[in-house]
Amino acid sequence: MNQPQTMSQKILASRAGLPYVEPGAIVEAGLDMVLANDVSTPMAIRGFKDIGGEHVFDSSRVVLVADHFTPNKDVASALISKEMVEFASAMRLEHRFEGGSSGVSHVLLAEQGLILPGELVVGADSRTVTHGALGAFATGVGASDLAAALVTGRGWFQAPASIRVELGGELGPWIGGMDIALALLRLLGPEGAHYQSLEFFGPLLPRLSMEARMSISNLMVESGAKAALFPVDQVTTDYLRDKAKRSWRSVAPDPEAPYAKTIKLDVTGLESLAARPHRPHDVATARRAGYEPVNQVFIGSCAAARLEDLRVAAQVLAGRQVHPRVRLLVLPPTPRIMLQAVREGLVETFLAAGGVMGPPSCGPCMGGHLGVLAAGEVAVATANRNYRGRMGHPSSRIYLAGPAVAAASAILGRVADPAEVLS
């Protein structure tokens, strides 16, 4: 009889071909999907060639997404995109996203049904943890890991201890995945889940949409978490029904699985939140987060700009005007979300309010392009990092919040709770 295991242990053990893996042990395991973007691919291709790589391990299990600097911001980024396209075609990759098919990878891959429950996934992008929302053990690695993974289809992993996160209570109006994520970061702090994985439980889960789960998993990497897994339930099955590109099998933690600790969050009475500059864990209510004038609001990124989030932002902005000082930038993260936002009239709402629409791209989230901040400027972003200099000049300041707070802040020109606009 094996010892009981967490969901993280079970996935790692299964992919390592072992019945059991002890937390702390290092194992080599087979990968179900390998993701790379335009920041990590060039280094990975160099590594791939250095080690004498000729073929990728499986042309259906490698995905290349040019998302950070798309549409190409300059000659250097255009050359990277070109190199990615050439590599993808030389390797006969089935999944390559560039130009008009491209979007923010972590939103795109889920939407395309390319990552499934119980899978072991690495991406040379820290936000790969997002796919924990689907019940995958998905984690960020560097370009060397990626190069090795492209050739061997394997990676090394230190099996993490897991923290049990219990979510309960009733969500109030305008409260969503981003607010829960920020509340958890406030609880955990920057090292609260260091080298560990988070596994979610609790009575709130059946009412937590896949979009909200993705926002939560996405942000958990700021607590140091290696992975952030939701259970595979009805929400997961419904989400994947018309998307999954492969068959999949459910996985669940054993009943007596060992958790390093348990943290509980009751969302009843939770107010809209915002993380203050320059730390994602420095979280306050949106009403009291800060009173400084805001210059830019960015609704986009892999954190909280999925269709559900755009609908929320449009509800707040409908029939209202963006503050004259504020640039409102809306970048729907995938072409499919953009199209649906057009069809539902959301884009018209954003434009009528005085916003600017941008293409699916990581864009300003990491200060790449399409909305970089000047010295001293202040932004509110539905993104996941607000470290100093992240979105442009080192003296600029970023608040992180969900789409309702971002939209309300665009209207009032300061960090605001949606209730301040709607009352």
Added chain:
Amino acid sequence: MISGMAWVFGDHISSDAIIPARFLHQRDSRSWAKVVLADLRPEFASQVGFGDFIVAGRNFGCGSSREQAPLAIKTAGVAAVIAHSFSRMFYRNAFNMGLAVFTCPEAAVRVHDGDRLRLDPYSGLIEDVEQQISFQAQPVDPYLTDLVSQGGLLKKIRKQITGHG
């Protein structure tokens, strides 16, 4: 023994601070080395000596998974990073690419900026020459020691594939 000067940094030094994303579309590690940590200490990149050390607080390298961060530090000539603790991905990337990193909370607290240090990379013994004190860094998993001794992940894989380094 490696000998060099300590450059002391605080807690939660992010990969955005080590190598800001606005430089990531450049492709040459030497161009990254020229701007490494520039938003925090503009003089660092031009003044750091070959074999110097970064001594930092908690959660060094937090933030994105970019391998450009340890690569920029290594290319700038830094012999090793000694920190109270490291972010998961920075720690992983450092081993994969052969940048020596040592977890040593005591050194992180007590070493002063500009102190001359001596490090034995095999034992993890760190000596502060100025203050005449020494510290023992935490042991490293044998899998990772082996990874470093094989020259990093890619050299190890190349050996596996081709049968030679």
